[in-house]
Amino acid sequence: MTASVRLPHRGWLFDLDGTVYRGEALIPGADTTIAALRAAGRRVAFLSNKPLETRADYAAKLTRLGVPAGAADVVTSSLVLARHLRRLDPGAPVFVIGEAPLLAELAAHGFEVRPDPRVRWVVIAFDRTFDYAKLNTALQAVRGGARLIATNPDRTCPTEDGEIPDCAGMTAAVEAVTGATVEVTVGKPSPLILEVALERLGVAAGECAIVGDRLETDIAMGKRLGLATVLVLTGVTAAADPRIAEIAPDLVLPSIRELLEP
């Protein structure tokens, strides 16, 4: 006998870190819950703001932890940026403040990724190889007319060793020296990442639920677009957080495990 799922929605979007796993450890019950959803014919995809790994890397990690997944099941801010920019300016020359997986995603979407300022866009991302030379290239690119686009708005990224600087640091540096403003940031809580995810699932927003640990991104974005929202308390949000009442997710659960009714 299979356990039943608390919500009837056909599409399910899961945040990764703090929801499905924490660092290298699966959150207990994530494997059985997602298996039960799939067994019941529901469609599942995974969302991440982190542009540090490829979708195939995330899929391999999920599979290794007991949640079988392919690259097509994962939607990252890198993918969404590449798709969005392809609509705005296909094949454009771009300079990237970012790591290899983002450069590869952009190249795979037909962009000319250049190491110099002769570009139409500067793409800004979470980049652990960020340095003064990249900041200067971004400045020269903007002085030559380039526009700014970024992957994600996060200030810091939680790791097993504590928080480290995320994309907001690179974005602020570029904006400060150029005087220009990032035109669009595609990752959560932007509707752009949800649009790509819903298209992947092939379901409408009203038929979809989103499960995540962050009120200001996962839950706020889901509510704004009409998805059912499920907050889990296995990540950054504590049960006593006063914003829970304010932002009002449809369900608040101790963990992904409780999506299944006993």
Next chain:
Amino acid sequence: MTASVRLPHRGWLFDLDGTVYRGEALIPGADTTIAALRAAGRRVAFLSNKPLETRADYAAKLTRLGVPAGAADVVTSSLVLARHLRRLDPGAPVFVIGEAPLLAELAAHGFEVRPDPRVRWVVIAFDRTFDYAKLNTALQAVRGGARLIATNPDRTCPTEDGEIPDCAGMTAAVEAVTGATVEVTVGKPSPLILEVALERLGVAAGECAIVGDRLETDIAMGKRLGLATVLVLTGVTAAADPRIAEIAPDLVLPSIRELLEP
């Protein structure tokens, strides 16, 4: 017969780049003007927001270009930061986003310059060796309680090859990832750099003139503190700039040369 100086002030402060020299070239007349001031018994000092060289380096450059100067005649944002922080927290452990001359100035003022986040202050400066590792150290330091102080507020620095990113880029990155705010920025237009310069000259603000090429720093700061202000048009400000009428320097001259009456 010596030419006479247009203003009677005993103390004279000169901005460097764009006022006394441009890159490696002396602005014509800077040598004779400053020599005439000194011959007339006026006291002269030089101000720079740039923490990239030591005061001795600036003095050597001035001397090489025909304006004899010693390190004690030069006031940099590094010196002002070191003196200000010595008043706030003498001998404190500090982490520095900056280059070697700033580290040396801080060490010479008795600070414990550390390469790790176990500090009470993060000092932020124009730093061409800025990178993600430094940004992360700054984040960890602030999470451990460290406070922020910066050398100068400039977005970019003009060079012979064009503008390059200045301290505002480093400051914005650190503020964005830490959520903390720089408590004080000591360089122009802060009154702190003028206070140090006036103390060096041994004259009161009302007896002093400042000569510079930037309205928003040299001139605005001078006016705010009651100095006579002289804008020269050999740097970043064009004669047609509408802000000249608004900020209203006491004199607007084509160059430092015209400080002497023919």
